[in-house]
Amino acid sequence: MGFTFEEGPLLETEWYNFDALNVPKDHPARDMQDTFFIKDEEERVLRTHTSPVQVRYMEAQTKKGIQPPYRVIVPGKVFRNEATDMTHEAEFFQIEGLAVGEDVTLANLKGTLARFFSELFKGASVEVRFRPSFFPFVEPGVEVDMRLVGSDVPDKLRDKWIEMMGAGMVHPSVLKNAGVDPRKYRGFAFGMGLDRLAMLRWGIDDVRLMHSADLRFVNQF
């Protein structure tokens, strides 16, 4: 589908993790994520999502004089300052997707995700639906649900809508902050928890196993 890999630092500046993504200081939207701050280093956080790489990547491209189309996916570790249990880890993996061009639409997001899920679940029949949601760095913003249909789908997953990720059309302020002209280009972005995805895909019941370094778990894959 034309996406390349991209990466970024885990220890981020508040600018890339929040401000550039349209999450100003003291905005209630910052409460949406529990952030680890760093001692004696102002404006430094462990990134709460892979989205800062959106801005870093676009900025690097425009600085090199390379205009869209851009298509990247960014897998990587992210951090939330919360207590851990079977479904919560303070360190986990996310995958971010970004496609920017003159003609990228929300319909392309639906098409891209349908294809992605279908390949992940080995060609199973997949339905994708959007629900309205809000993330400061996209507008419109949606929550994406997926449903697997067909007889070869494991019982636990068949015909059930599962919340997969947040997504939407990149907010023009984010494009602008990254040096991309929002009057000429638009794009979609999505961000999804990889641990949760793996848990669904392989029927794993405890997210902490993923980070346990326990070969009784690891060597099954």
Added chain:
Amino acid sequence: MKVSRNWLQAFFNDPLPSAQELADALTFHAFEIEEVVNSGSDDILDVKVTPNRGHDCLSHRGIARELSAILMKPVKEDPLRVQINLEPPTDAVSVSIAEPTLCRRYIAGYIRGVKVGPSPEWLKNSLEAVGQRSINNVVDATNYVMFNLGQPLHAFDAGQLRAENGAFAIEVRKAKAGENMIALDDKEYTLADTMLVIADTHANAAIGIAGVKGGKPAGITEATKDIIIESANFDGVSVRRTAAALKLRTDASSRFEQVISPELAAYGMYAAAKLIVELAGGEIVGFVDEYPLVAEKKQTEVTTAFVNATLGTELQDTDIEAALTRLDLAHVQEGGKFVVNVPFERLDILIPEDLVEEIARIAGYDKIPAVELPKLSEPVAVNTNFYWTDRICEFLIGRGFSEIFTSIFAEEGDRAVLNKVDSVRPYLRRDLLVGLREALDKNVRNKDLLGLRQVKLFEIGTRWSKDSESVILGIAVEHIKKEKSTTDFLRELGESLGVTIAEVIDLPAEALAKAGVEEIDLSALLPKLSVPDAYGTAPSSTTERYQPFSKYPFMVRDVALWTPSGTSPEDVLAVISAHAGELLVRSELFDRFEKEGKVSYAFRLIFQSFDKTLTDGDTNERMESIYTGLKEKGYEIR
């Protein structure tokens, strides 16, 4: 936010559908619903209002408007669209705002001769439905208006304020450093000079923490006769900081935090004054409205072409028109262009994209087709780091290594986290070695269960020094005589990458190799490798489903036996399995030799239960059964 179905019904002539249908309507067109709870004759929906709609939807009126747009049911009368006037003015109260950027509007309403008492049943029920406790008719009225319209209000006992020349004076100012106030929760708060307060000018005392909580001394009691109602607009950031600093988050502060329009204050005051007189009697003396800078009216425009180009839809002008009308977004249409006069409370609508979202969610996201991205003319650029990282994984996995992830948090390091919730291991790790060492020890203990000859682990992860962050490959190899060590594997890895690692980056000290763990800096190594022109195949798993494993310890037993020539290990294992039962989780041939026409086999058997820790007795019992089976077959146990 808790929303009562009965409360919502009051906005409509038509009967509303069931709570579940309301929940679905909101889910697919507005907000997530946390839960729907039936409580007797009412249903309560817990609506997760998104931060962009905190301006207008933290209220029953806001949710009713949403439902009106979604279900295409007109509201009877929208309290924010009726003409109101706050008459008469009065000079019995004066208001001065010392901080107009933090308080954009302050309306005081003076009512004399109220009779404070219990609220009527309908009001008690309404408040209880949304999780509030009824206090008295005056306080309940102000709370009711907040939950109905979204405007926080407060009522002061005028009898507790100081009048001079027959007039009260209210001041909105910053607190004096160290100024104290006992709030309605009976706690004493020490205020900082960054916090905004409402003060009784004549008494020179704080009577409320602006937008957060009222003070106890001027609180409404049974004895209260005259009241001053406050309907004001406070700055979101200021309220948020104050509430956070005092650890005092209230229904009022959480609404101001989201930023509300100063226009709303007038509607709040109008409704509250009306309701109080209705419930508690009294006479409205008059209102003071301090509103230095009137909020500007906003317009935002969008075209049908822009909507379709963003969504990938083929909506018509008529579809856009219909969506805007349903949303009560007054607009002027010129061909395919729509100029929307944004209602004052919709502070979220600023740019064309905001209108696109409004149209999309009302038209329905199910109308958006799934279309793959167009093909790119340029080949995909290859990320060198990912390419080489994959090759390293491939190499190590090919040599029996397992990839693990350990925590980035450590007991020691050069940088620390400031606010870790669990406060253990607060440092960012400065190497991967400690985690790898721990993981190695842990897994070596399970070696027999895992059926591994030698435990070999690697992690590709991040470490931090004082001023940098780098990606590291760490490997851990169980020390076994005559088997390869970490250093051997690193050397071979280098060969496979086409470099002599020691020549391109610094290798770790030899001491580490002895401990069975080593790490190399990939951030330094990878840039020295050639740039590939295409991604290779990424290592992937063929596993279909994960099998949970037992958390209980396992037991190991060996069995050695003589068998007649021509007996295969499978023949023996079949007998063992048949007599071992479910507790046998792994069996492995570890020795075989022939002598005098007989074959000797030795098997290692691993026993484990999913339900309990096995005792020697449990295991011996299984072994006895196996011995019996083997003997019956004519094998000779050694």
